Amino acid sequence: MGEQIQYIRLVGNERRIGPTLASVSRTWQGKRECFMFISPHDDDAVIGAGIFMQLAMMESVPVHIVIITDGSQGYCSEQEKNSIGEIRRAETFECYQSLGVPRENIIWLGFPDCRLSLFCGRRPAKAGEPAAAGFTGLQNAITKTLRDIRPTQVFMPTSSDLHPDHKIVHQETLISLFHAAGAIWPELGKAIDKVPWVHEMGVYCDFPEPPKLRICATQQHLENKLRAIGKFKSQKQIDSLIEIVRKSGPQEYLRELQFKLYQPRKYHDMFEEKDEMPFGRWGTEFTG
Numbered sequence: 001m002g003e004q005i006q007y008i009r010l011v012g013n014e015r016r017i018g019p020t021l022a023s024v025s026r027t028w029q030g031k032r033e034c035f036m037f038i039s040p041h042d043d044d045a046v047i048g049a050g051i052f053m054q055l056a057m058m059e060s061v062p063v064h065i066v067i068i069t070d071g072s073q074g075y076c077s078e079q080e081k082n083s084i085g086e087i088r089r090a091e092t093f094e095c096y097q098s099l100g101v102p103r104e105n106i107i108w109l110g111f112p113d114c115r116l117s118l119f120c121g122r123r124p125a126k127a128g129e130p131a132a133a134g135f136t137g138l139q140n141a142i143t144k145t146l147r148d149i150r151p152t153q154v155f156m157p158t159s160s161d162l163h164p165d166h167k168i169v170h171q172e173t174l175i176s177l178f179h180a181a182g183a184i185w186p187e188l189g190k191a192i193d194k195v196p197w198v199h200e201m202g203v204y205c206d207f208p209e210p211p212k213l214r215i216c217a218t219q220q221h222l223e224n225k226l227r228a229i230g231k232f233k234s235q236k237q238i239d240s241l242i243e244i245v246r247k248s249g250p251q252e253y254l255r256e257l258q259f260k261l262y263q264p265r266k267y268h269d270m271f272e273e274k275d276e277m278p279f280g281r282w283g284t285e286f287t288g
């Protein structure tokens with residue numbers, strides 16, 4: 001750790017080291033690479049990957065930030081109770097633009113903060129609800145956003161974070177990745193060619209299983225991240241968070257998610273008789 005950029009990816013017994021993400025990736029798609037960071041609340045993506053997104057842009061990878069909630073419950077003073085959504089929106093643009101993300105790549109889906117449980121799935125939208133193609137719901141919005149942006153890789157907070165908004169976004173994003181790549185809901189756009197790679201970012205709680213990718217960068221990258229987090233001035237608790245991020249140093253971790261789609265073949269052999277027991281256990285018992 002110090003003054004250079006270093007990626008280390010653990011692949012089986014191998015320890016791949018390189019100065020770029022491309023150099024430690026098996027599936028790098030060159031100019032096609034496009035990253036989408038899913039942020040349940042406006043500040044999650046910068047906390048989890050504020051360094052990594054700077055490095056991605058240095059590798060000429062477009063970065064998109066998709067903020068799920070409207071921030072309306074994040075007020076820390078009575079005066080800001082009704083205006084907090086607007087305040088946080090302005091702070092968010094400042095935060096991510098300070099890291100180099102273009103304004104048009106910062107997208108708000110506008111679901112009500114702390115009420116995401118009411119917006120799981122997809123249903124016809126009522127007046128005033130966040131809607132796309134006449135429907136509301138996280139699966140509707142995330143599927144449409146995936147088809148619009150067409151990312152090769154998606155990043156989101158782990159499923160182990162305690163905040164229910166984080167858990168719900170995790171769950172709804174995973175199924176939306178498959179919706180987006182399928183023929184379902186054609187009014188939401190052309191299906192993406194393949195399901196993007198998915199990584200979890202560490203935000204508030206440890207990863208459910210250890211990550212396999214470590215990113216070390218320079219002190220300057222850390223300073224940029226700290227300055228960007230500091231843009232959320234309305235969030236009074238942010239100072240203690242900045243201290244934690246500062247102490248952790250210029251490093252971040254990402255955990256790749258592997259989908260384990262049902263493969264009956266996998267279970268076949270465990271029901272077969274083993275070679276070392278040619279007559280089988282039951283057969284022995286019955287014949288005495």
Ligand SMILES: [Zn+2]
Binds near residue numbers: 040041044163166
């Ligand atoms: Zn959050």
